[in-house]
Amino acid sequence: MRFAIYGTGGVGGYFGGRLAESGEDVTFIARGAHLEAMQRDGLTIESPDGDIHLPETQATDDPADIGTVDCVIVAVKAWQVPEAAKAMRPLIGPDTVVLPLENGVEAADQLTAELGGNHVIGGLCGIVAYRERPGRIRHVGVDPFIRLGERDNRPSERTVALKDSLSNAKGIQAEIPDDIQVAIWSKFLFICAMSGVGAITRAPIGNTRALDETRRLFIAVMEEICAVAQASGVIMPDDAIERAMNFIEALPENSTASMQRDIMEGHPSELEAQNGAVVRLGQQYGVATPVNAVIHAALLPQERKARSD
The missing domain is CATH 1.10.1040.10 (N-(1-d-carboxylethyl)-l-norvaline Dehydrogenase; domain 2)
Known part of the structure; x- marks a missing residue:
């Protein structure tokens, strides 16, 4: 699958890095010194599940550089979601899935208001991780997991395909709960x-x-x-x-x-x-x-x- 990681802090950096390590096509959206370090030196993740270094990463601060993707993983801070929803429009094609991993209970509604309900699914994650310095993510606790599902809990091929891609990556437990x-x-x-x-x-x-x-x-x-x-x-x-x-x-x-x-x-x-x-x-x-x-x-x-x- 082709992924865009919107927000490359502890959450987006870790899960995006693991997806890239597994062979998925991943582009990170970042900014400032963090973006410069990733473009120059790649991305490093230190983790109890095994450290990784991606010497070359696709990274940009402009979603228009990427084009449409299969899935946007939204990993910005919860208060940044409305602004991010507007900025990510160039990433959205007819079949793009948008997976929010924010803390809180309002991100999916905010994304739906801007992008339409046909793109947005429900999601959450568990991990204790942070950006230690530009280009380096440190995972310090919790076995990382992502839970996702259609917001009305109906079965769908797209959520199964996304779960499978996430599960194929080392260091990610993915599941579709009975009630998202x-x-x-x-x-x-x-x-x-x-x-x-x-x-x-x-x-x-x-x-x-x-x-x-x-x-x-x-x-x-x-x-x-x-x-x-x-x-x-x-x-x-x-x-x-x-x-x-x-x-x-x-x-x-x-x-x-x-x-x-x-x-x-x-x-x-x-x-x-x-x-x-x-x-x-x-x-x-x-x-x-x-x-x-x-x-x-x-x-x-x-x-x-x-x-x-």
């Missing part, structure tokens, strides 16, 4: 709690999960998310919070969420797409979300400052 919306909200459950609690405490997951006070905070955030999901028509499993907490327990002690790292470093973050989205959707569906509202309000001044800077 439940899968997306289940991931949102733990990443939103981990991001919000991590951002207000400035502590890694090993510290926050060890304290009764912050463990209760994780659970309170998740209870509100489950209530909002149900109000929106997504019925979460009875053990959804238990499973999310088990995932948090399994993370390396020094793990931090990308939203937490961005806030701690003074960068614009996914606050509005995570805890802010819980508050916003709660208001839409008439669900009280006081814990997420406090987290959102506590972090909002720094978020506004990062965006104005």
